[in-house]
Each structure stands twice: as structure tokens, then as C-alpha cells.
Amino acid sequence: MCAKSTVYGPVESWRVGRSLGVDLLCDTSVCSFRCVYCQLGAINLHTGERRVYVKTGRVLADLKASRWREADVVTLSGSGEPTLAANMGEVIRSVKALTGKPTLVLTNATTLNDAPVRHDLLAADTVFCKLDAADERTFKIISRPVPGITLGGVVEGIKRFRAEYAGRLAVQVMLMPRHRGQAEAFARLLAEIRPDEVQLNAPLRPVPRVWSPKGRGNGESVPLPARHAPAMSRAEAARFETSLHELTGLKIVSVFRRAQPL
Numbered sequence: 001m002c003a004k005s006t007v008y009g010p011v012e013s014w015r016v017g018r019s020l021g022v023d024l025l026c027d028t029s030v031c032s033f034r035c036v037y038c039q040l041g042a043i044n045l046h047t048g049e050r051r052v053y054v055k056t057g058r059v060l061a062d063l064k065a066s067r068w069r070e071a072d073v074v075t076l077s078g079s080g081e082p083t084l085a086a087n088m089g090e091v092i093r094s095v096k097a098l099t100g101k102p103t104l105v106l107t108n109a110t111t112l113n114d115a116p117v118r119h120d121l122l123a124a125d126t127v128f129c130k131l132d133a134a135d136e137r138t139f140k141i142i143s144r145p146v147p148g149i150t151l152g153g154v155v156e157g158i159k160r161f162r163a164e165y166a167g168r169l170a171v172q173v174m175l176m177p178r179h180r181g182q183a184e185a186f187a188r189l190l191a192e193i194r195p196d197e198v199q200l201n202a203p204l205r206p207v208p209r210v211w212s213p214k215g216r217g218n219g220e221s222v223p224l225p226a227r228h229a230p231a232m233s234r235a236e237a238a239r240f241e242t243s244l245h246e247l248t249g250l251k252i253v254s255v256f257r258r259a260q261p262l
């Protein structure tokens, strides 16, 4: 059992307001990616295996003891990839029944070709899918997936989910210098996926050298030493955004347009 609570926050999110975090992994970091900018610092369990990592009863007890009434939304994210938790659907339904709050799942979309995962996600009000590459080489360099996961497979999974899901689906792109000149390639993929929204994000949060459970929050208190992943400049991001919008017509929100912080 986790020594710390599986529920944290609420923390302020530029995309959704006051977000209460629910962590279905919790006792270590678990993910099918090892993104170069990951604020958790290190993924200890690099896996695509889906199983129950934290029991639902424990999550609900932590939720009842939390400040959930102050939250605008309850977000499944935490110490890695939430769709790897086999009890995700049960937790989403229980959270909704208990709090009446909207639910959001942040996913790297590596599991969306699995019908049970898509079924579980149908219970969420909003799903944000990560898409940090428009070609297989960049995908391997930035996302560093477990063997067997390809960008093509991830895009196929998001498209399948899009076809089944009536909730709000956003695709989030962590813009990095490596993406210079790739707006057209992203536009082609996004035009196929047709999300409700595209979110351009920047790797603003510090990356600890080792796994830090504090990284699951807003990154304000991660332990040193930490580094920062490289980000695009505001001007580069603005050009990327303009191209993407002109090529797709999709709604785009960008952290680069905010006055603070960048």
C-alpha cells in the first residue's frame, strides 16, 4: 500500500482550473514511455502491462479525506500512465458518483488500441491524449516507448477512440526545439484524428535526476538536483501554432500565449 495519499491537490492547471489529482500507480512511477521532459524524474517501471496497482477502496478513502470540494475537475494522472491501471474505469465511475465533479484522464494513448481501455475511458468527461512526435524517429527520441509501441499504433488508437467517444477529446503536444519545421507533419496527423482541441504545451517543469513523487503535482517542490528540458521560444511556438491552425482549422490553445510563466 502507498505510504502517501493517492489523492493530491487541488493544483492550478492552465487548461482546466483547479484540478484534484488521483494517482492509480502511486507507490512507484509506472509508464510505457520515458519522456525526456518527464517531471516525475525517472520511470522506475517501464511497462505496458495493465494491472491493478492501487486498490479502488484505498483511492476512495483518500478521496473522501481530500479537499475534493475545492476542485473544478478530478484528474487521473499521477505517477505515470493511468490507463495501465486495470481499475481505472471503476475509479472514474466511483469518483463521479462520490463527488459529482467532471473527470479528466491524461493519457499517453499507448493503450487505446485495447477495447477494454477505450471502454473504461468512455466514462470520463474529458480525455487529453499526448502526441509529441509526427514521425517514428522523433517519437523514439522524445517519448522513449517500451519496445513494440510505435507512433503509427498510437495514432491509430486515438483515431479509434475518437470514433467511439462523445466527450471532449484534446491532443496535447509538448513543443520542443526538435519540432522546428514539423508543423505540416503534425497537421497531417491531427487532421486524421480530428480532436476537439489541440494544446501546445512547454516543458516548464523541472526534471529531477531520480524519481520524485512530488513531480506528480505542479512541480514547484521537486528535490534537487534537477534539470530543464529545452523549450521552443515564444516566437517559434507562435509560428508553429499559426501554421497548425491554418492547415487544420482546429481550435488550438497554447501555454506560450500566457503572460506567465514561460
Ligand code: SF4
Pocket: 031, 032, 033, 034, 035, 037, 038, 039, 040, 043, 079, 080, 081, 108, 130
Ligand atoms: S510525461 Fe507522462 S507519458 Fe511521459 S514518461 Fe512521464 S508519466 Fe509517462
